[in-house]
Amino acid sequence: MSAPKGVRLRYWLWSAFAAAVLIAFAAGAPRLKLQTDILALLPPAAEDAGEARALARFADQLGRQNVFLVGAADFATARAAAQGFAQTLAASPAFAGVQWQVPSDWLQRAAAAYAPYRAGLLAPQTRAWLEAGNDAALLARARAALYTPAAFLRASGAGDDPLDLFGDFLASALPAQGALTLRQNVLTLRAPPPDGKTYVLVRAQLADNAFSTAEEDAAARDLSAAYAAAHRRGATVIGSGLILHAVAAAQLARHEVNLFGGVQLAVLSALLLWVFRSPRMLLGAAATLALGVAAALVVCQRVFGEVHVLTLVFCSNLAGIAVDYSIYYAADQFRTPGRWRAESALPHLGGAIAVSGAVALLSYALLAWAPFPGLRQMALFCCVGLALACASVLAWFPRWLRPAGAAHAETLHAVFVRLAACRERCAMRLPRALWLILAVAVALGLARLRFVDDVSVLQPHLPEPLAQEKQVRALLGSVPDSAFFLVRGADPEAVLENEERLRARLDALQARGALADYRALSRGLPSERTQARDRALLAARVYGADGLLARFMRELGFPPAAIAQQQAEFAAQTTPLALDRWIDTPAAEPYRALWLGDIARTRGPPLYASVVTLTGIADAAALRAAAQGFPGVRYVDRVAEVSGVLHRYRRIALAVVAASVPVSLLLFAWPYGWRSAFSLMLAPTAALLATLAVLGLSGVTLSFFNVVALHLVLGLSMEYSLLLRLPRLSGPASLLAVVLAAGLALIAFGLLALSRTPFIHALGSTVAVGVVCGLVLAAALGTMPTVGSIREGAGER
Amino acid sequence: MKRAVFLFLLIAGTARADALPEVFAHPASVEQLRALLGPASRALAQAAAVRGEFRSRKFLHELPQPLTSSGDFLVARGLGLVWHTRAPFDSELTLTPKALVQRDAGGAALRIDAAQLPGLGAVVQVFDALFALDLQRLAAQFELYGARRDKGWTLGLKPRAAAMAQRLNAVVIEGVTQPQQVVLYEAGGDRTELEFSGQTLLEALPPDARAQLAP
Secondary structure: OHHHHHHHHHHHHHHHHHHHHHHHHHHHHOOOOOOOOEEEHHHOOOHHHHHHHHHHHHHHHHHHEEEEEEEEOOHHHHHHHHHHHHHHOOOOOOOOEEEOOOOOHHHHHHHHHHHHHHHHHHHHHHHHHHHHHHEEEEEHHHHHHHHHHHHHHHOOOOOOOOOOHHHHHHHHHHHOOOOOEEEOOOEEEEEOOOOOOOEEEEEEEOOOOHHHHOOOOOHHHHHHHHHHHHHHHHOEEEEEEHHHHHEEEEEEEHHHHHHHHHHHHHHHHHHHHHHHOOOOHHHHHHHHHHHHHHHHHHHHHHHHHEEEEEHHHHHHHHHHHHHHEEEEHHHHHOOOOOOOHHHHHHHHHHHHHHHHHHHHHHHHHOOOOOOHHHHHHHHHHHHHHHHHHHHHHHHHHHOOOOOHHHHHHHHHHHHHHHHHHHHHHHHHHHHHHHHHHHHHHHHHHHHHOOOOOOHHHHHHOOOOHHHHHHHHHHHHHHOOOEEEEEEEEEEHHHHHHHHHHHHHHHHHHHHHHEEEEEEEEHOOOOHHHHHHHHHHHHHHHHOOOOHHHHHHHHHHOOOHHHHHHHHHHHHOOOOOOOOHHHOOOOHHOOOOHHHHEOOOOOOOOEEEEEEEEEEOOOHHHHHHHHHHOOOOOEEEEHHHHHHHHHHHOOOHHHHHHHHHHHHHHHHHHHOOOOHHHHHHHHHHHHHHHHHHHHHHHOOOEEEEEHHHHHHHHHHHHHHHHHHHHHHOOHHHHHHHHHHHHHHHHHHHHHOOOOOOHHHHHHHHHHHHHHHHHHHHHHHHHHOOOHHHHHHHHHOOO | OOOHHHHHHHHHHHHOOOOOOHHHHOOOOOOHHHHHHOHHHHHHOOOOOOEEEEEEEOOOOOOOOOOEEEEEEEEEEEEEEEEEEEEOOOOEEEEEEEEEEEEEEOEEEEEEEHHHOOOOHHHHHHHHHHHOOOHHHHHEEEEEEEEEEEEEEEEEEEOHHHHHHOOEEEEEEOOOOOOEEEEEEOOOEEEHHHHHHEEEEEEEOHHHHHHHHOO
C-alpha cells in the first residue's frame, strides 16, 4: 500500500512545482525577448571582444541602411512617387531618417569644411602630376576647367582656384555616385532597355536593429503603405536592405510556426482522442508539454537573455518527442485490456521511460558540446523541455489517467496482437539475402554522400526580396559587398596611414579588375602625414615666387596683388585637418559610418578602427592576400567565415553522433547488461547508416543540420528499439505505442521538411527518413531472443 | 574687333547677376516660345547633330579682362558634345553622360567617369537641350521667358532646381533662326558668353563623331 501513497505524494509535489514554474513563466513572459538575427546563432567572427563589438556595431549600422528606387516611365512621375514614398516612410516610427532630396548646398558646405585646410589637400591625380613634374598635364586640365563647358563641373571658384587644385581634391573626396545623376535635387538614373524606366533614389535608416524592427508590426505595415503610396502614383518600387529580408523572414517564420504547430496540434489531438478515448489523457499530455515548454522558455531567458525564433521553430517538434512519454505510458493499458489501472503501469514501464528520457537528454546535452551559441540554446531548451515532460508523465499519469472503455481496448488490443504476431513471423522469415542487399545499398549510399557547407543553408529562401536586391544592385552598381577590410591603429592617424597603405594595393587591384570600387575614410580625409607631404610638394612646386600658380595666373592676366594674396593664404594655412575636426562636418557625411572609433573602449590601451567597404569583388583571393602580412588590416568575409564555421561544426557534430553510439551503449549496459545493450543498439546504429544511405542515394547534399538531425534519429530509434526489442516490454501494447509515436514524429518532422528555410527543411526531411528507418529496423530485427523473455512473454499472454 | 570688345564690356556692365536683361520681364509658356521661334526650331529638332564654330569669353569677377577662346563644336542629340578649343591652346573635350574625356595637343587623354562627376549628366542635358532648342526639356529644368528682338528672338532661362541655381543664375539665348549667342550668368558673379557661327545641321552623325561619343 506504500506505492499508492508515494504516487499521491509525487502527484501533489509535482503539481506544486508545476504551479511554481507557471508563475515564473507568467512573471517573465512580458519580458521575453525574441531574437531573429540568423547570425546570432553563430559563434562571433572576431578573435577579441573589442573587435567583435566593433564589427557587430558596424553590421548593425549597415543593417539599418536601406535603399529604394522608385521608378516610372517618366521622371516627373517617378519624382512625385518618390516624394510620396519617402513621406510615408518618414511618418513611420520604425524609420529614424528618410532622404529623397539631396540638400542643394551640400557640396558648398562640404567645401567650406575643407577650405581652411586646402593647403595640404591634393587629389591623387594632381599629386602624381606634381611628383612627376608633369606641369603640362596639370595646366591642360586647369585650362579646360576655365575655358570650356567643363567649367560648369568644377567644384571650386575659377578665380579663387585657377589651377583647380582644390576643386580636383573635392571631386576626388566625393564618393562615387555610380550610375546616379543629380536632377532637380534628387538622385536619379535611367534603366537600360528593356526596363527603360527612370528611377529616383530614396534612402532610409531604421530607428533600431533591422531584426528587432522586423518583429514590430510598424515596419511591415508602413513599408507596404509606402509601396502602395508609390503604386497609386503609377510607380514601382524596388528596395535593397536587411529590413526587407527580415520582415519577410519574420512573416515566414510566423507563418510556418502557426501552420506546422496548428496542423501538428490538430493531428495529435485527433489521434490521441481516437486511440485512448479519454479527454483526461489529452489534457494530461498537453499539461506535460506546456510545463516542459514554459520551463524551457524560463530557463533560456535566464541563461541567454533571449530566445532565438529558430529555437522555437526547431523545438516546435519537441512536442513530437515529448508526447511520446505520455503515449508509452497510456498505451500500457492495451497490455491487459479491462484489468488495467493507471498506477500498475509505473512498475512495468516507469524504468524504460526514465531510461529513454535519460538517453534523449544525453544526446541533446552532447549537442551543447559544440561551441555554437544557437545549438547550445536549442540543446538547453530541448533538455529542459524533455526532462520536465518525462518527469511529469511519471509523476502525474499514475494518478491522473483513466483507461479507455473495455470494448475499445479489446478491439485495439486484438488488432495489435495480430500485427505483433505478423511482425514476429516476418522478422523470423527475413532471408539473409535481403540483409545482404540492404548492406550493399547502404554501402553504395554512404559512398555517394556529399557535404556542402554553405551559409545559404541558414537563409530562408525568399525570392521576392532577393529579386529586388539583385535588381537594385544591377541598377546602382555601387552597393557594397558583404566582405570588407577592418583597419586598426593605436590612434586615428595610424588608422588613416594604414588605410593609405592598403589603398595603394587596392588601387592596383582595381586597375586589374579584381574589384570595381571601394570606399575608404582616407579618401575623404588624408592622413596628417600625407597632408604634410602634399603641403611640402605644393610649397616647392606651386606656391613659390615663380611657381606654377604664379606663372599661370600671370598668363591669365591676374594682377600681382592677387597672386601675392594666394601665396600669403597658402603660407598662413599650416594646421592639418584632423579627424575629430572633420568627422562631424557635412564633408564627412558619406564616410561617417565607416569610422568605428575606439573599439577597445575602457579595456587596455585605445585601439581605433575603420572599415573599408568593397564593391564588385571579382577576385576574393587577391583581396584576402592584400591584407596578408599587413598588421592592422584584416579582410573580413562573414559569409566565408560562416561557411568555415559550418564546416568545422559539421565535423564536430559528426563526431558527437559517432560518440553517442558507445555512450548510449554504456547507458543501456548499466540496467540491461552488455549483451542486451549491444542488441538494443543494433537497430539505432543501422537506422543511422540507413538514413545516411537514403540521403546519399537521393543525391541530397548534407550540411551541418542534417548531421544534427541524425542525432535526433539516433535518440528516437533508441526509444523504438527499447520498446520493441526488450523482451520484458515487447508486445502488442508497445507496438501500438511505438507505431503511434513514430507516426506523430513523422508528421511533426515531415511538416518541418516543408519549411522554406533550408536548414529546417534539412532537419525535418532527415528525421522523417530516420524515423521510418528506425521503426522498420527495430521491428524487423525482432524481439531479442533471451530465455527470460520467452518465459515472461508466455506468462503475459 | 575693338568695337566688339567694347560692346561686350558694355553688356558686361549692364548685365550683372543682380541686374538681369530685360527679357526676364516676359514670362512665357512652351507654346508661346514655339510660336516665337517659328519654323527654325522644328528644323533643329529634327537634326541628329549641329556642328559649328564658337567664340567663348569667360568673365571672372576677379579679372578685368575676359578669358577668350575659340574653336569648333559638335552637339549630337541625346549623346553629348565635342568641344574642340583651337586657340589659345589646342584641346578637345568630349562630354557624354558617361564620362568626360580631355585630349590635349600632346595626345595625352584624361578620362573622368560620371561616377566621379555627379553634375556631368545635368550639364550634358542642358547643353543638348540648349543647342536643339528643345523647349519641352528646357521647361522641365528652367522657368522660361521670351521676347522678340529685331529680326530674331531672345530666350531667358532661370533654373528651377536649387542644385542648379547654386551654379547658374540665368541663361540668355539670342538668335534668328538658330542660337547665335548664349550668355550663362553664374552664381558666383562670373559670366560665360558663347557666340556661334557657321552652324550646319547634320541629318546623320559622322562615323568618327559617333565613335567618339559612343556610350
